[in-house]
Amino acid sequence: MTRQGEGHHHGTDDGGTRQEGRRQQSAAEAWDEKYGSKPQIWSGKPNPQLVREGAGLRPGKALDLGCGEGADAIWLAQQGWTVTAVDISAVALERAARHEKDALDRESVHAGPDAIASRIHWEQCDLDEWQPAETYDLVSSQFLHGPQLVWQAPLRTAAAAVKPGGTLLIVGHHPHRLPPWGNHTAPEMFYTPAQLVQELGIESPGWQVEVNTTRDRVANGPDGQEAVIADTVLRATRLA
Template sequence: MTEQGEGHHHGTHDGDTRQGDQRQQSAAEAWDERYGSKPQIWSGKPNAQLVREGDGLRPGKALDLGCGEGADAIWLAQRGWTVTAVDVSAVALERAARHEQDALDRESVHAGPGAIASRIHWEQCDLEAWHPTEKYDLVSSHFLHGPQLVWPTALLTAAAAVKPGGTLLIVGHHPHRLPPWGNHTHPDMFYTPEQLVQELGIKSPDWQVEVSTTRDRPATGPDGQEAVIADTVLRATRLA
């Protein structure tokens, strides 16, 4: 996930309130510790599949699930989107807000003060328990993997947040072509395009599938390792 622009992540399992709070704290603390261990975890570039699939979309309201250090949200804001960017890690969100301000400072001469900042709302939440209160023109989720996450739960929330005429974009590691580094030892964390379509109920007459595929790409690990891995990519338009 370091090989991408942003590695995105997750919340906790269901349970009673006390247990849920403990698991939420555990997930948040784990990711806070990971982010706190280095000044930067991800590359700072937007995810390649977001650029490929999202560049031609008409800007509107976007939801970025598991925004990490903010590269995707900032890329969308720079193209006119109003973005709600959510993550479980407070450290990641603080870093994302700083990156947003850095981008704003760089572009202020051309865009004017506040042009990017006014378009992004950062929010800390447990992605498995959180439910948005509005609908979006684009819901984007990239590499929402983790041992604490039952991925269909969070991604069903993502699909439900797409308004009619809007776009759902989900990208993840394909289980048969995983990076040979990092925490990729739990096969249930990952999914094929077919699994995504089936688990999320992305089918006619409610959805039109625009892209459901696997794409190979070269990747570089956190210690400079080189490998060719595969992304699962699903882009669909909600019809009703």
């Protein structure tokens, strides 16, 4: 599961803005605490739906929303993508950059002087308000869930960041087939394929939906337990 990012705020004397700033700070601290609780939270492998849907795409510029410890961004870079990877947690981003360096060091052993330099820009930002400065050939959002995150706004940002001819790939937990572990008690945190299309306006003539489905898979919990869960998967091409 990957996460949202913390953002850039402008200080004012407005009480509401200060309260919003405190909420965002507490979210960043909560994720830092989570990532800091263990040397590694996630598997270190790229999300399976990203590999399945992204393997055949022509590399270009990619945006990875909620990059966590960096496995998806590193995989994309290894496929030839130039990646902007964003997340709320400074701890996660520091760990992701370390994982990238380890991957580059391993590659350099085999490639020698032809080793590929870093293709990833790591950025800490608040996806509730963040707006990217450019558009991308691929925008990937993998399991962008959190109790303090309303998913509609950042996923609309994701859709708007896809350039014409580019791909939007959104994967999340289906609300009716959730993992039995972790914080999955609030159904509004999750979405069905139909909800994604409706909320994001992914429809003709501006978009061509390539995949909009639910896929079962076996997932492993933090204590080694297994469960069959369902992923919501949306892949669409922006036409204009």
